[in-house]
Amino acid sequence: MATDESVVIDGTPVVPGVAYAPLLAVHQDVPAEAISAFDAGLTVDEAVATYETAADTVAQRLAARSAASSGHAADLLSATAGIARDSGLRSAVRTRLEAGDDLPAALGSAIEEFVTTFTRLGGVMAERVTDLRDVERRLTAEIVGAPEPGVPDPARPSVLVAVDLAPADTAGLDPASVVALVTERGGPTSHTAIISRQLGIPCVVAASGIMGVKDGTMVLVDGAAGTITVAPPEAAAREQAAAEERLRRELASWSGPGATRDGHRVRLLANVHDGVSARAAAQAPVEGVGLFRTEICFLDESVEPPVEVQTEAYAEVLDAFGPERPVVIRTLDAGSDKPLAFANQADEDNPALGVRGLRLAGVNPGLLDRQLEAIRAAARSTGTTPRVMAPMVATVAEARGFADKVHALGLEAGVMIEVPSAAILARRLLEFVDFLSIGTNDLTQYTMAADRTAGSLAHLTDPWQPAVLTLVSIAAEAGRRADRSVGVCGEAAADPDLAAVLVGMGVTSLSMAPAAVAGVGRRLSRSTMQACEEAATAALGTADPVEARAAARAILEI
Template sequence: MVTTANPDTAPTVLRGTPVVPGLAHAPVQTVRGEVSAEAVARFGTGDFADEDAALAAYDAAAQAVADGFTDKAARTSGAAAEVLTASAGIARDRGLRSAVRKQLRSGDDLVAAVRAAADQFAGIFTQMGGLMAERVTDLRDIERRMVARLVGEPEPGVPTPAEPSVLVAEDLAPSDTAGLDPALVVALVTERGGPTSHTAIIARQLGIPCVVGTAGVLQVSSGSRLLVDGTTGLVEVDPDPADAARRVAEDQAVQASLAAWTGPAATADGRPVKLLANVADGESARAASGAPVEGVGLFRTELSFLDRREEPTVEEQAEVYAEVLNAFAGPGPGGADRHVVVRTLDAGSDKPLAFATLTDEENPALGVRGLRLSFSNAGLLERQLDAIALAARQAGTEAWVMAPMVATVAEAAAFGEQVRRRGLKAGVMVEVPSAALLAHRMLEVVDFLSIGTNDLTQYTMAADRMATDLAHLTDPWQPAVLHLIAITAEAGRRAGKPVGVCGEAAADPLLACALVGMGVTSLSMAAAAVRPVGARLATVGSEQCEEAAEAACAAADPMAARDAVRRVLGL
């Protein structure tokens, strides 16, 4: 939405979907990621001797691009490392190479062949929908980088600003956002993308204000300054400098007070809320263990094995898991021992594992992923559970184990029995609407539930997470999604069992208050989001949280829900 007030009295205001709260005021730095037409024209057909020579040049470019992603992944962790590793896999994909070869044989020159192959796969990913559609942005980034390598230009990407700036782009690939310096990039604004896009996820990890799905932002001139409000989703173009400076200073004072919060988390009247970390490996776990968290709410085990062609042994898996468990040995900020919630392999869809994922599925997002992999390969799950149990014994840290993509009570019961046989606490993820609707029966056969709001939102609203035109549907503030969360939390309250949220929604301080009001007992998020969430919860009472939950569920749409909760909380 674009709002233009009287040009003599007020700036132009754009509105998008808020992702990471905070205020920033700085000049625009626009990302234009295309390879120059002049370089492509100079390259021409490349003058290759034959098809094999052209394909060898492609192989070299693909390997260089993949190596670049791998190097960046090694210098980061968590969500950033996850998506960079996945991008490296796409760059090396044999299917993409075969498509390039086919185009060469049909008479295309090498650059045209790369672009045609990328078009083909982008169409396939889009038709698959769901999480695979999210990979189109990554694929286009890979295409541009390969073409740049072929024609002798530097790989496109985010320029390093000469001064603190607001980064503006149509969309940002993981390779763009993963290496950002928060001292120079003070906010992110994109024209495309939704609240669960890669840009949003990595912005949360970096802790910088972010607004996505902002129509019209690319038309802002390069000499303008933007005031970005990551709480309301408003982006003001050339606001009054003195007023902007005052508002940013006030926000910085608030952020400084948030940074001083040390936990444990509780509402103003003393209702305890466990704040937990999302981690991907030992390195990210060690980094997160220094935050005021009471353990791990989501250990994404599949991310440690994305580059493995063969299934790791029980002993190899146990070594990886023990690193995370060891990082959380001992008491948390409240003095109680911490625990780690281990998610079994969430392979499939956009996270293929060579040793587990089925190939040639028509719609992987609705196919054999997560727990469903064990239906035809029971040993895969059995060996992983053995490894988790072994790691827990070695580390002495309490391990809870949950399965992703559980749709029926029978699936939950069978999984719970397998986990309990190994002396571990069993749970399932609520990502499929059927699991939320049957939460009360799920809790008869497992010990806890964990709501994955990213997938729950996608499957509830039948909307691809990366479809900008549908960003209003892929927002976790959608009332239908909130009602399913409330149903699940109420089932937990009645059963006297924990119900957590481990999706991106948990990192939103405003939404966190409403989730607690629904009865959610724990929130798991990127470590950078813990202090803002904990500090916000400490300012509101339990009754306010409950009123906020009711107001959000009664709202007509996500923006109205946010506004209603702000009013209830007096913000």
């Protein structure tokens, strides 16, 4: 698409916001001439030694970036460094070398084996294919002596576009120089999307054709509409960008609490995963934590951490918010796409539909019991009263069994609504649990039977899908009738317009990345509860997510 004519490319909206700047493409391949010039006259042992040196260098670079980052980005960089050091990958490379491949070819074949495995696993494991490809490029460049691939340093504020972006690419982005992100692949819950929300950078994914636009072309990105206008009329584009800047200044002064214009209170909460992210989130205008992802604390552990170690990790988060701002702790959401060496089940034919989340307690009840023991100990040591919820609950019996365990410890028990059966049974679940929390990422994936990491299915994994909204409304209505709280902790909560729709359905709290709180709070403060309810009704009556967005906005913008 080497043209200067004004055209619009449609994608999937992820992070709202407007940016007008020149396009800067990320080209991540190692030059073919560098690979072809590589001296293949190495013995197997020499090639393995060369590989190990390269792997150590790449891993150290990634680890250094991890140490300089925080939150989700730091965890992802650390995990990517682990891929570079992985002994299984090294063994696969040696096997290929012994079969006669030269080193770059052996590395490529070994990575392909892992790609096939990760793709079969699906979910977030399939999303790690981007990380595998990233590690392959970095290792190859180091082996053949080429410059390290990655994001170029923008000479001026730019819209960064790529086929896809690995965590190592996005983690170090400076919002002052990268004013928007656009990818051809990826979905609304990809790593790129999550880090964009952390940074507050407008983001659009699944924008087919964006890599055909030549570098330096001025583009206008609308993260709320999911559009990229190539070579737009300059005056109109600059006015939209100026309006966005005025909005940013307004958001910077928003201090909460969450409420509609006519005073209907909505608790705005933070998603966190360790003490560092909790202390950072505690500085934001949030009323507590709606989702503490405990499994993220232990991604690098090969054996189950002792109760004392778990207690310390949980206490860090509870301490950051104190007794006045409650924390909702999710028990280990391991299995399938969240690889915990001490929890995952081996050799499952379909891990995404296998033993994950609360189902692990069925095969290893001690795992849950010890975690609950650690949570109670952390609560006592910090003088706080956390709420505890279980992931991947599908039946009333599961909810009742979990609630009995948590209530025995004197704590409130909740379950996540992530599968359609839980939404349908919400009223009956609330006979045993104290609250519900809707995880829209998985709920969308399971409702639409579409892998949320597949860019080609981004239109199906859009949380504005009317079928997903219908299930959310069923759960919210169950909470309203039972006078119990029903929150949303999936990425949908960070979309200001969708947040208003969720509130209109009866959702009582919204949990998100701290950077998204002001935008959501502002949207609610400019809308009445009646408008939110009318927007919810309008969205539920549509046939697809595009119509749902448009119908809701038509009411909310009045």
